[in-house]
Amino acid sequence: MDYIIETNQLTKKFGSKIAVDKVSLHIKKGDIYGFIGKNGAGKTTAMRLILGLAYPNSGTISLFGSNDLNTQRKKIGSLIETPSFYSNATAYENLKRFSILYNSKEEEIESILDFVGLKDVMKSKKVGQFSLGMKQRLGIALALLGNPEVLILDEPVNGLDPAGIKEVRDLILNLNTQKGVTFLISSHLLDELAKIANVFGIINNGVLVEELEADKLMQTFNKTLKIKVSDVDKTLTLLKKASLLGSYKIEGGYLHLGNVEKGPEINSLLIKSGIEVYEMSISKAGFEDYFIEKIGG
């Protein structure tokens, strides 16, 4: 299979610490690849290696099927760590300068700044006076400059308010569906990433723990019967006696039962036995639970 971004056994050490340990990423054209991991897991370092900001100690990188990385990097837009700009220049002047390097036309600048909601201040306010959210928007604008085929975004919604987060999410989905832009996105907002990514890579302590498609990931989530009753101990004894108790756990005052399909039967038994059932629902383990399980947290 042809991958837009492919790394093979990519390794980066800082002294004795291995920041990225034999990571092999596989990103196809049109993917929205959610790159997840704790702080310091190696996400940013892996992205920096792909972008040529740091050099790997071993392993290889292939971009668009080519090893001529610097040529291929011209097709990639990025936002790594905090957005970086000339603070004493306006947003327009910043993009104007970078448009020289990014193969972008002047007309594009205004439309991009309009798109990220900075048109009103683009020539009147210096970037040094921008809020964190405004700088983040400008960072996204810079990443979009020159119509890149791939966008590598490191925590792109950092500093954005809920409305801003939704705008960025919609923007990513629009660019992906309408222009076929491929994304490699890292974020600690797992639920947010779960809404857009179709492939996930989970990294922990520099090691790529798992790489799987969103559809398959959803199938692996366990369902449980979540009930709140008047007497938990009596309920457990009763269910055990009636052979209705499979796997279970007690969490936050709720009893989580593994045998979801026996729900009506359990409900009926508890009521007949005089146990009050305050709440009963089917709970699905979330992305967060899965992630924590994978990284052994």
Next chain:
Amino acid sequence: MGKLIKFEFRKIFKSKYLYVLLSISLVLVAITGAIQKLLPTVLTFVATGFLVEETTMTPYAFAKSSLTISFSLISGILISLNATEDFAHSTIKNIFSKGYSRKSVFISKYLVSLVACFIIAVSNFIFALIIGSMFFDSKEIIEEYAFYIYLGQILAVIAYHALYFFIAYSLRRIGPSIAICVLISGLAALLFTLIDYLLKSSDQIVSRYWIDNVVVNLTNKNTDDELLVPNLLTLTGYIVTFFLGGFFINSRKEV
């Protein structure tokens, strides 16, 4: 490379510091001219009680000395600001991530800051010539080695630039870079003098080869012709050493 050079030119010409530093250097030239005009008069008046208006300085000699007035200081600050700007703002990652190599970024920054240095040097020279014409006698003596002296001045600009660019691009931080560029002249002069003291040789004066002293030698109207070629070679040595040093040290640095 063309795009990088265009990018660097836009950046430097849109920056206020180029114009501020240029203005400061011109003001310093004017002040120096005024002092040189007035100082002999004042000294003579103090010594003899009589006002004397004559001075031995000529417009051309004053213009030639403009490189020793403030160029070293001003170019050190200019290069520090220019070469470290992208590292200080972390905007360098916006450049490297687009596939521009470290070598081409180094060369483009080197060339553009060198042009900026020449703008300041030439402006200072022309301005000093104008100030000199206003203050001093315009009778000039055509020097035997005029070509070499001009060549020396050009090489001196490039050598100062190579030294400061090497410091700034290696440090990558504005403050320390300015501090070292400002102090390096004094520190190196001290070091060379110390070496001379330790060698105790009247034949080989090492401090003669420190860049500032080479520039003074070449500015001197009575430059010793035996020293002319060694001076020019010394400057060329500085240029090659610091350019290649900066180029190779920084060709694989991470950001």
